[in-house]
Amino acid sequence: MKVLIIGATSAIAESTARRYAARGDRVFLVARNALKLETLALDLQVRGASWVGSMVMDACDTDRHQEMLSAAIDGLDGLDLVLIAHGTLPDQELVQKDYPATLQALEDNFLSVVSMLTGIANVCEQQGHGTIAVISSVAGDRGRQSNYVYGTAKGGLSIFLQGLRNRLAQTGVNVLTIKPGFVSTPMTAHLNGSGPLWAEPDDIAAGIVKAVEKNRNVVYLPAFWQLIMTIVCAVPESIFKRLKL
Amino acid sequence: MSAGRFHSWGLNPKSNGKPLRVSSRFEPLNLPDNGLVLPFGNGRSYGDSCLNNEGYLLDTRSLNHFIAFDQDTGILRVEAGVLLADILHLVVPRGWFLPVTPGTRFVTIAGAVANDVHGKNHHRAGTFGCHVTALELLRSDGERLHCSPDENPEWFAATIGGLGLTGLMTWVEVQLKPVMNPYLQEETLRFSCLDEFFELNKASEERYEHTVAWVDCMARGSALGRGAFYRANHHGSAAPAHRPVAPRQGLGLPFIPPVSLVNRASLRLFNEVYYRKQPLRRSRTVHYQSFFYPLDSIRHWNRMYGPRGFVQYQCLVPEASGSEVFREILAAIAASRQGSFMAVLKVFGAKQSPGLMSFPQQGVTLALDFPNTPATAGLLERLDELSRAANGVVYPAKDSRMSAQSFQRYFPQWQDFAQFIDPRFSSGFWRRVTAEPAS
Ligand SMILES: Cc1cc2nc3c(=O)[nH]c(=O)nc-3n(C[C@H](O)[C@H](O)[C@H](O)COP(=O)(O)OP(=O)(O)OC[C@H]3O[C@@H](n4cnc5c(N)ncnc54)[C@H](O)[C@@H]3O)c2cc1C
Ligand SMILES: NC(=O)c1ccc[n+]([C@@H]2O[C@H](COP(=O)([O-])OP(=O)(O)OC[C@H]3O[C@@H](n4cnc5c(N)ncnc54)[C@H](OP(=O)(O)O)[C@@H]3O)[C@@H](O)[C@H]2O)c1
Numbered sequence: 144m145k146v147l148i149i150g151a152t153s154a155i156a157e158s159t160a161r162r163y164a165a166r167g168d169r170v171f172l173v174a175r176n177a178l179k180l181e182t183l184a185l186d187l188q189v190r191g192a193s194w195v196g197s198m199v200m201d202a203c204d205t206d207r208h209q210e211m212l213s214a215a216i217d218g219l220d221g222l223d224l225v226l227i228a229h230g231t232l233p234d235q236e237l238v239q240k241d242y243p244a245t246l247q248a249l250e251d252n253f254l255s256v257v258s259m260l261t262g263i264a265n266v267c268e269q270q271g272h273g274t275i276a277v278i279s280s281v282a283g284d285r286g287r288q289s290n291y292v293y294g295t296a297k298g299g300l301s302i303f304l305q306g307l308r309n310r311l312a313q314t315g316v317n318v319l320t321i322k323p324g325f326v327s328t329p330m331t332a333h334l335n336g337s338g339p340l341w342a343e344p345d346d347i348a349a350g351i352v353k354a355v356e357k358n359r360n361v362v363y364l365p366a367f368w369q370l371i372m373t374i375v376c377a378v379p380e381s382i383f384k385r386l387k388l
Numbered sequence: 389m390s391a392g393r394f395h396s397w398g399l400n401p402k403s404n405g406k407p408l409r410v411s412s413r414f415e416p417l418n419l420p421d422n423g424l425v426l427p428f429g430n431g432r433s434y435g436d437s438c439l440n441n442e443g444y445l446l447d448t449r450s451l452n453h454f455i456a457f458d459q460d461t462g463i464l465r466v467e468a469g470v471l472l473a474d475i476l477h478l479v480v481p482r483g484w485f486l487p488v489t490p491g492t493r494f495v496t497i498a499g500a501v502a503n504d505v506h507g508k509n510h511h512r513a514g515t516f517g518c519h520v521t522a523l524e525l526l527r528s529d530g531e532r533l534h535c536s537p538d539e540n541p542e543w544f545a546a547t548i549g550g551l552g553l554t555g556l557m558t559w560v561e562v563q564l565k566p567v568m569n570p571y572l573q574e575e576t577l578r579f580s581c582l583d584e585f586f587e588l589n590k591a592s593e594e595r596y597e598h599t600v601a602w603v604d605c606m607a608r609g610s611a612l613g614r615g616a617f618y619r620a621n622h623h624g625s626a627a628p629a630h631r632p633v634a635p636r637q638g639l640g641l642p643f644i645p646p647v648s649l650v651n652r653a654s655l656r657l658f659n660e661v662y663y664r665k666q667p668l669r670r671s672r673t674v675h676y677q678s679f680f681y682p683l684d685s686i687r688h689w690n691r692m693y694g695p696r697g698f699v700q701y702q703c704l705v706p707e708a709s710g711s712e713v714f715r716e717i718l719a720a721i722a723a724s725r726q727g728s729f730m731a732v733l734k735v736f737g738a739k740q741s742p743g744l745m746s747f748p749q750q751g752v753t754l755a756l757d758f759p760n761t762p763a764t765a766g767l768l769e770r771l772d773e774l775s776r777a778a779n780g781v782v783y784p785a786k787d788s789r790m791s792a793q794s795f796q797r798y799f800p801q802w803q804d805f806a807q808f809i810d811p812r813f814s815s816g817f818w819r820r821v822t823a824e825p826a827s
Binding site: 176178182183185186189190329332335336337339 | 392393407409411412413414415447450453454455456457467478642
């Protein structure tokens, strides 16, 4: 398979990339930190990827999205799967006071992805095949006081993907929305989470690979989050607004 | 009550070291202005040598990348936090194996170096450190030391078995050993007393790369020192007739039970049944995971001892006195009415490790686990007396209780070692065993 991964140095993306590398796939990696990117590229080569290319790019640098996509397709010699994984978890207290910080969070988690998807969707539509897999979040399913700016970005992203899926449904292109719950990664390290609700990045990676294979539309990872979010979304707003969530 | 992942395998002592994530091997250590730090691998040490109460733990989980693997020579270079399990997953299908492995594959490579771990092939291969060809050490002042037997050899020696105190290892390079397949040909032999164990061992050391024994430490009287001897070699043929599958990750303990599931009755029953289950003599082909890592298929087995956790005790005495000392030790255990599930006996060989503070040396070693109770504390003090008298040593990786006096007796080179310790690095273990000068 020919796999393009954006935000490749995220813990979840790394674990996913390793699974493709071990199968001998071709991968093209995009991330903003050159040293981390180089580290991952070597790692995937050792693990068995048949070809590894990479490009240093900040996801918010929308002017370079077209160049990135062309470089990936050239290097990979085609495109079967795109995984978009970059994201940031903003400090909720900060974004409540500071609009530029809010805007940055929306750019990191939503607008940058929309810009990429514009080009990627057109390429996939034209070639008539491929999977577009994007990491959204359970946080996008319902707004909560503790992280509603992040939730807004991910919620907007989920809706965008839903529309894109509908548009591409007849073209042979699959759009996969990935909604992880709590995952122990650098993004959530400050929360020091542990216990049955917390998953490891590799658990999520296994779920992503399987969902891509099965042409799923939306997956909650681990799957029990679907039940949790169904309940969370079912609570009437008049009650929900009083909860400390 | 869960402290997340930053506890030791014995679940005691409790410790509040704050995690600091190391996000790339190229970054300088990002240390707070004050406070002491200790690298944390995967917490498979039993006691406080991987803990740093009131300080910081350098979480090395993101240092999980392979750097280079030469399939022709078997030289592998990986980041410090890579698990032995991940190495095996990659290299076994390509015809290579770890030169030395501890009894769990869920340890990091740097953890294996910092405790200079040993395996069932010590009599042939020595320790893990004997096979390390190079490593990088990052000091708190930003200096990076490339260490090997030829380059900075004194730092190399101090870091192997250096208990994480000499600085942060960022990567480690190791020479793997070639294998034909993932299998071992294993033979099990029951023995009825310690002398028989030593005879079996002597007869096996030359022909078998791996030797180890389990002893029934609940047995008394004429049954004292009975057990089962395991010896094995990697399977030599390219296509073995019988190819057993890897054991499945079985059920685990999803949480810590409120009370210990281990008591005298369950121990006696377990040891008796386990002994009876051992065949008088059996030869079979086994998957490497079943042979090296029988406990890895029960997730979180350490939780069965309940919230107080448990302690391990591993001592090593010169072979000449081994038979006698272990008879006394087993008798002391039986008399104390304490008991252990897994009492493991192994004779170590003469191969010297480069490590300055390494635990292994020529002799016989016995490893035991006990519930963490006041009675256990008394018993272990007694075992320390026996070990000290026999000129033995006790393994820091499994310790949370030896006295400063015992430690300084076991490791008289500790003061030479101290000059290599990074001024910003320390551990609960180190503070404890250097707290008071030995008399
Ligand atoms: C079931 C089981 C079986 C075992 N069997 C054996 C056995 O047969 N033989 C044996 O020798 N041991 C055995 N052990 C002990 C285990 O192998 C050691 O304690 C090992 O060091 C644990 O490695 P870790 O990665 O979990 O490191 P930790 O326990 O987290 O840390 C161990 C030490 O390594 C240091 N360290 C970790 N990372 C770095 C780094 N990047 N740079 C510098 N220092 C670092 C830490 O500071 C600490 O001092 C066993 C343990 C268990 C749980
Ligand atoms: N962890 C969770 O609990 C959780 C739950 C639900 C959804 N998610 C989503 O999962 C995805 C992966 O995150 P993770 O949990 O694996 O955390 P992570 O390891 O912290 O990954 C986040 C990655 O995004 C990259 N990134 C952020 N902004 C970027 C930008 N402008 N340009 C390029 N790269 C950028 C970061 O790069 P640097 O390394 O250079 O900083 C980092 O590699 C994210 O979309 C996240 O929102 C995570």
